[in-house]
Amino acid sequence: MTAQQAVAHKATTYINGLNVQAAADTIAALKADKSLAMFQFRARNTWVNGGENRSTIREFYGAGQEDASRAKPFEFTNGEPPVLLGNNEGANPVEFLLHALAGCVTTTFVLHAMARGITIRGLSTELKGNIDLRGLLGLDDGVSPGYEQIDIQMHVTADCSDEELDDLLAYAQQHSPVCSTVCRPVPVVITRAES
Amino acid sequence: MTAQQAVAHKATTYINGLNVQAAADTIAALKADKSLAMFQFRARNTWVNGGENRSTIREFYGAGQEDASRAKPFEFTNGEPPVLLGNNEGANPVEFLLHALAGCVTTTFVLHAMARGITIRGLSTELKGNIDLRGLLGLDDGVSPGYEQIDIQMHVTADCSDEELDDLLAYAQQHSPVCSTVCRPVPVVITRAES
Numbered sequence: 471m472t473a474q475q476a477v478a479h480k481a482t483t484y485i486n487g488l489n490v491q492a493a494a495d496t497i498a499a500l501k502a503d504k505s506l507a508m509f510q511f512r513a514r515n516t517w518v519n520g521g522e523n524r525s526t527i528r529e530f531y532g533a534g535q536e537d538a539s540r541a542k543p544f545e546f547t548n549g550e551p552p553v554l555l556g557n558n559e560g561a562n563p564v565e566f567l568l569h570a571l572a573g574c575v576t577t578t579f580v581l582h583a584m585a586r587g588i589t590i591r592g593l594s595t596e597l598k599g600n601i602d603l604r605g606l607l608g609l610d611d612g613v614s615p616g617y618e619q620i621d622i623q624m625h626v627t628a629d630c631s632d633e634e635l636d637d638l639l640a641y642a643q644q645h646s647p648v649c650s651t652v653c654r655p656v657p658v659v660i661t662r663a664e665s
Numbered sequence: 666m667t668a669q670q671a672v673a674h675k676a677t678t679y680i681n682g683l684n685v686q687a688a689a690d691t692i693a694a695l696k697a698d699k700s701l702a703m704f705q706f707r708a709r710n711t712w713v714n715g716g717e718n719r720s721t722i723r724e725f726y727g728a729g730q731e732d733a734s735r736a737k738p739f740e741f742t743n744g745e746p747p748v749l750l751g752n753n754e755g756a757n758p759v760e761f762l763l764h765a766l767a768g769c770v771t772t773t774f775v776l777h778a779m780a781r782g783i784t785i786r787g788l789s790t791e792l793k794g795n796i797d798l799r800g801l802l803g804l805d806d807g808v809s810p811g812y813e814q815i816d817i818q819m820h821v822t823a824d825c826s827d828e829e830l831d832d833l834l835a836y837a838q839q840h841s842p843v844c845s846t847v848c849r850p851v852p853v854v855i856t857r858a859e860s
């Protein structure tokens with residue numbers, strides 16, 4: 471193996487499906503210029519009818535520029551089940567929140583496992599969250615409309631000890647952007663555009 | 666019109682695509698037995714590779730029973746763009762959170778418009794949220810990993826005054842389950858299952 475081949479080999483080493491060198495380069499770049507760490511994510515949503523509405527998600531800003539990597543937008547439909555006056559046009563918004571949370575905890579876990587040199591063999595989660603619908607309906611001002619608590623059970627196998635897994639899990643929980651958005655109070659500012 | 670036809674007509678009156686009588690019946694039932702308002706939503710997620718993972722969402726508990734209305738599960742894929750070490754396998758988790766938030770604010774708005782007898786002609790939203798990636802990466806303990814703030818611009822036309830729209834918007838913001846979950850600190854409890 472020549473030195474050049476060795477460099478090329480190193481450049482394509484993956485742990486947990488993540489490019490180790492690309493991750494190291496990204497972290498070095500963010501350390502050198504923190505403005506590269508500033509990301510803005512966006513979505514557009516249009517009401518269809520009743521509990522049905524659709525989002526398109528495509529562009530975002532990050533690493534110092536507008537992203538242009540997506541050939542077309544992602545599209546997602548919110549709906550409601552019949553018991554909530556809909557026709558199951560899609561999962562409902564509180565279910566999509568669970569999907570977002572599951573994915574973020576998982577990706578954060580896998581990312582920091584890679585950083586620690588831990589290879590994940592399998593990872594799955596089950597999420598449950600309770601909501602008292604009297605909050606949404608405004609029937610009792612003492613009832614919060616949102617989730618009371620969200621429980622995640624994680625099944626994970628990896629080439630490390632249970633103690634290392636528990637430490638990694640606690641770290642992932644603390645550093646997951648969606649988990650942080652749920653656990654902390656995050657301001658939501660809604661402005662009505664003049665029509 | 667016979668009395669029976671009148672009743673049938675009333676039973677299928679819709680405002681904003683929502684069945685007015687079904688909504689009134691639901692609210693009456695929840696007032697009579699608050700246990701019917703207790704819902705549990707669920708998701709299962711499996712890691713695929715790198716920043717890619719998939720959720721299935723189907724069953725939930727609510728209105729006193731397990732729901733059986735969905736013939737098959739909804740499936741959603743989280744991914745990451747190349748700048749975040751992925752291949753755009755799907756929108757990413759923080760983007761799905763925006764989709765959930767947009768949908769919930771919209772549905773809550775439309776629902777309470779119906780309750781007030783307001784007909785919505787059109788409703789769309791644009792969402793933006795800023796994240797400092799140094800939080801996710803653990804590069805600065807002073808930086809929160811989650812959204813700093815989420816801004817929603819709502820475009821809405823309806824058969825009411827601007828003052829009524831603003832009042833309805835404030836009410837929807839206060840009563841949206843996803844908005845409440847983001848704005849308040851909601852506990853997330855992660856447990857690692859023994860393998």
